[in-house]
Amino acid sequence: MPVRARDSDWEGVRLHVVTGKGGTGKTTVAGALALALASEGGRVLLMEVEGRQGIAQLFDCPPLPYEERKVAVAPGTQTAPGGDVYALTADAESALIEYLEMFYSLRHAGRTLTRLGIVDFATTIAPGLRDVLLTGKAAEATRRRASGHRVYDAVVMDAPPTGRIGRFLNVATEVSGLAKMGPIRGHADTVQSVIRSPETAVHFVTVLEGGLQLGAVIINKVRPTGLTDDQLTAAASGDPDRHELILGLKAAGLENGTGADGTNLAGALAAELSEHATQVLSQREHRRMLTGAGQPCYDLPLITDGMDLAGLYRLAAALREQGAA
Amino acid sequence: MSEATKVPPRLDADRLLDDPRTRIIVCCGSGGVGKTTTAAALGLRAAERGRHVVVLTVDPARRLAQSMDLSSLDNTPRPVPLPESGSAAGGTLHAMMLDMKRTFDEIVEAHAEPGRAEQILANPFYQSLSSSFAGTQEYMAMEKLGQLRRTEQWDLIVVDTPPSRSALDFLDAPQRLSRFLDGRLLKLLTAPTRAGGRAYLKVVNAGFGMITGIVTKVLGAQMLRDVQTFVAALDTMFGGFRERAEDTYRLLQTPGTAFLVVATPEPDALREASYFVERLSEDRMPLAGLILNRVHRSPATRLSAARSLAAAEALLPGGGAAESAYAAGGNGAEGALPDVTRYPLAVAALRLHAERMQLIASERRLAQRFTAAHPGVPVARVIAQPEDVHDLTGLRVVGEGLSAD
Secondary structure, eight states: OOOSSSOOTTTTTTEEEEETTTOOOHHHHHHHHHHTTTTSEEEEEEEESSOOOHHHHHTSSOOOOSSOEEEEEEEOOOOOOOOEEEEEEEHHHHHHHHHHHHOOOOOHHHHHHHHTTTTHHHHOHHHHHHHHHHHHHHHHHHHEEEETTOOOOOEEEEOOOHHHHHHHHHHHHHHHHHHHSHHHHHHHHHHHHHHHTTTEEEEEEOOOOSOOOOOOEEEEOOOOOOOHHHHHHHHHOOOOOOHHHHHHHHHTTOOOSTTTTSOHHHHHHHHHHHHHHHOOOHHHHHHHHHHTTOOOOOOOETTTTTHHHHHHHHHHHHHHHOOOO | OOOOOOOOOOOOOOHHHTTTOOOEEEEEEEETSSSHHHHHHHHHHHHTTTTTEEEESSSHHHHHHHHTTOOOOOOEEEEEEOOOOHHHTEEEEEEEEEEHHHHHHHHHHHHHHHHHHHHHHHHHHHHHHHHHHTTTTHHHHHHHHOOOOOHHHHHHEEEEEOOOOSTHHHHHHHHHHHHHHHHHHHHHHHHHHHHHHHGGGSSSSHHHHHHHHHHHHOOOOOHHHHHHHHHHHHTTTTTHHHHHHHHHHHHSSSEEEEEEEEEEEEHHHHHHHHHHHHHHHHOHHHHHEEEEEEEOOOOOOOOOOHHHHHHHHHHHTTTSSSSSGGGGGGOOOOOOOOOSSHHHHHHHHHHHHHHHHHHHHHHHHHHHHHHHTTTTOOOOEEOSHHHHHHHHHHHHHHHHHOOOO
């Protein structure tokens, strides 16, 4: 573990699980967090579990196989060079084959079982079995050691959405009804002990559109507002100061009323301001509800011109500045 | 505008809703794109135009559920009172939330003899299967759709698909369940119990012995027994399951069904929408069009992002606009630039406008990419609302947006 220049809010946490409602930007946030965590050196594994190849798209590289591959070098700080971000696209079938090989030296049998549809079977009849394979892989990577050292300083998991995260992480309970004893139960219990330990934190990504969760909160796609509270309140009630707007537009050399499309520019901008203000105030309301419980909360700016690597590094920097890594 | 820009045909939602031959509308798309809201808005609009509608929703946000008076999850369609202005056309609106476990239990109870049904309901594998999210929800949504259709109580059913990993799960899950029930592994696992308990200990053939050997080793003997009991108990219902899954699948292929793919103008959502459109055509499912949800517009499109930003900059200290644009004070004695302008509201408005114009341009690019790949797919745009939809009025606004252009 490299010497850290400063503390983050998550000292001691080694498995970061990132969840949130669909469309909130879980993969992006997970990627940014992995970069941020690797900023002071070391090695971070970014893992996705739903086979969507979201990481490959995010880091602009070819589709990833079931294999840990280096996808990025973190930006680094003044005192330390940046560390490495590795990525893994995990799927239940490959995890099963690996599991059978690791614990039973049954690689060939694993293939046979896969051909016969055991994963299909597990997914259909008891998704808990599938989940235990995936969370098991994350737990294994988190605990893996080579020549006495941890292989990864941190593991970031791009996890299933909020609606399914409870079940997904609650492997032991999910499996205990099915396997009261035996190897699967043992495995599930081990995985559960990693997930329940203080080494694991579950972060929630939200975009301030309603819905309440407990835990650490990362607010994604935050739009800055250049307005004061008074201006916001006035604009939200549909009454921004048009006089000031008209004078300003004039000072900036923009014609009003006689615009090329014949519209009233000040009126149009006032309408946009009102919409923006309504949105900001409603978001503030959501934020008040979200942060009421006092958990750490980080804001990530909205990237308007399309998400790319540069945007990802910006988000990683924002996370670090706020102490998330 | 380049010449290559293709304009998609416009999706006429009202025509679809008014056509009495439209009996089922399926709203699909990836998570977080507003499927549930769209389904509810379509249902309301159809009811207000005189149809007898039931909206089958799977996982509505709390406020949306409240807007339709859906406070309890009881697996039964409940009437949604229409405002007076909306009931003039003589339509009605019902809404229900799917309870997948109850739906599954009901199938078991209806199709197995009482003793066996009890055995199935108590089995840990059945309990896991019936209450888990993966697959079962999709299958049960299909099942419920079939049930609602058979009652002939409604002339239009609007279905909101479950929040799956991928929009395709909705089509795949029922198939997966029936494929699973026919699977070789299952046959291998059930063979010993069918042959009568003890035969299980005898190795019938090498391959079989190896498989059960491994399964026992990995799962443990107790778990294997539970699986076998469960599978054997379900055995009598296999035919029923497969038949129903296939029936509903065929129902989806009939011309009375219309698939509406919902997407927001964002890369991931539109990529999923593309997959779905391709898949629907492969499966010969009738696609009605794409609903592009939460599209941004501006009332001042002639003012480009670049000009707007330049104007905002001109109003700031050091900007090109007259020195008189500065507010008094902040003479820079401490080296701090006075970031004060006499027109903060105009600066904020111009910056916001620039941001919005950039967003509009990027949304337009994405939509054009979709249309270039699927030129024949009609598109309807729903303008982004500054706030969540939380009542019937909000739903009506969405519905109106779907029809006007």
